[in-house]
Amino acid sequence: MRHDILELFDADPTVLHLNTGAFGMVPRTVRAAQQRWSDRIEANPVRFFRLECHDELQQVRHRVTDFLGVQTDSVALIRNVSEAVGVILDAIDLRAGDDIVVSDHGYPTVALAAGTRGAAVRTAPFGIDASDAEIAAAFAAQVGEHTRLVVVDAVTSPAGLELPVRAVVEAVAPVPVFVDAAHSAGTTELDIEPLGAAFWATNLHKWCYTPRGTGALWTAAPWRDRALPAVTSWTSYKGYPGAHDFPGTVDFSAMLAIPDGLDFWAAHGGLEIARRNRELLSVGSELVHRRLAMAFPGDLPGFDPSWPGRAAPGMRLVPLPDGLIESADDAAEVYERLSDRGIECPPAFWGGRSYLRLGSGLHVDELDYDRLAETLVATLRGLFA
Ligand SMILES: Cc1ncc(COP(=O)(O)O)c(C=O)c1O
Structure with a gap:
């Protein structure tokens, strides 16, 4: 273990941490930044929530869009990809009689979320050594007349594979695609808009050293009016993406420390x-x-x-x-x-x-x-x- 690096974290140095992609690792400097936000909020909560937090969160959102290389109003701050899944299934108004297509490498919660809405799930199977064309064809073969969404994981969780997202989007067109990019931010060159997807969501807390509970949902322009938060708060009138900033009164310290995580990532x-x-x-x-x-x-x-x-x-x-x-x-x-x-x-x-x-x-x-x-x-x- 590189002890000079491990000292920058509070992780137990006797443990061999070889699964950081699961829940991330938060550096001490980022935890300290989060604590500073917490202290500032506590010093005058009413002033912070009434007057200050909205601008601060908007600045964080702009920092995230710069980092992801997309337009300012295309990204909403979300706590994690699981939250994005709920937003997306509501946006497409998924219901009984509809189906979605996932792969047998996909993160399972999206299929569970479709099930709770009474929709069916069709699964595209392919092997670990499948070619781009085979993977795209496996997805396309599952698309039927009731398919409302195709979900492709940019990086799969069980096997850690990079999937050919663009080829899948092309193969299933015109069905909208959600790219589960939970592992993408911080690990790969991003070029989100040209993928042609309807939705793309990443966690920042996995590989970008931000506090846990920080992620980003990019939505293609035609879907933005419908990609609203599950929680209706008194800022809902702002629509996408501003309405996502404020899901009622929550602890914003993790979101506000996102820039410190991104700074750590860049500095290292x-x-x-x-x-x-x-x-x-x-x-x-x-x-x-x-x-x-x-x-x-x-x-x-x-x-x-x-x-x-x-x-x-x-x-x-x-x-x-x-x-x-x-x-x-x-x-x-x-x-x-x-x-x-x-x-x-x-x-x-x-x-x-x-x-x-x-x-x-x-x-x-x-x-x-x-x-x-x-x-x-x-x-x-x-x-x-
Ligand atoms: C591919 C993929 N999608 C979604 C998730 C869900 O992430 P979260 O629990 O942060 O919502 C994970 C978590 O490991 C994942 O690997």
Whole structure:
């Protein structure tokens, strides 16, 4: 672990944090900035909420649109992508008799949210090694006459794959597309408007070092009038995006500290962080695979460190030995045992195979994957010997 970097965070230095894409890591300076906002609010809450917070939040929103490279009024501040899903399903007025298309790599909450509105969910299946054309065709094949929305994850959560968003948008046109870009901000060059999607939402708290509960929803112009907050507050008359700034009285300190998170990201290399993560993961995944192959000879598929070809910068799959983890429950059990031993790195069971999803971050170095491999082998032996 790079201790000089870890010192910038309050994260437990005895734990190996290899899943920062899940809930992010908030630097001390950003937590301090959030605390300063909290102190300022507390000093005179009435003045802050009546006179000050609206301009402050608008400035934050403008900073976020600059960061995302989009027009000022195209982005609403949201707490997370889950919140964006609710806004979007309301905007398209999804109801019983309609359906949406997701993939079998998609984050599950959007299908759950469609279900609560009585809509059906059609699932596009494709393998980890599928080509762009195969992925686009898998989505297009599920589109039917009642399809109201296609949801494509720019980076998938279970396998950490980058999907060909533009090809999917073209393949399913004219059905509107929601791009779940929860992992995109801070990890990849963004070019949102030309994607041709109707909605695009990202978390900032995953990879941009902002406080938890900070994200952004971009909406294409024709949909903005309908993309309103779930909560009607006394600023609802502002419409999109201003109405999203103020969902009634909440703690705004996280939102207001977004610029400090973005400053931290930029000061530590910006997209260079993601490039380094990618390189580290090539080395780390090969190392973990080698150690697994020595410990479990004969049960491990071969491995090329650049696999899967469409791996996202901050996450990488390594296949686990056959016959050990055979269900999502087994994977959850191994996760818990690894966590007990101070390792945060999720195993997954997917398409009949098991994997470990390695992560990386500014604080990680090559030796961390050594420790991961050693603990993983001991854990698997302990559970499945
Ligand atoms: C692809 C994807 N979409 C959506 C989410 C939901 O994020 P949140 O819980 O911050 O709303 C996640 C969280 O990990 C994710 O990986």
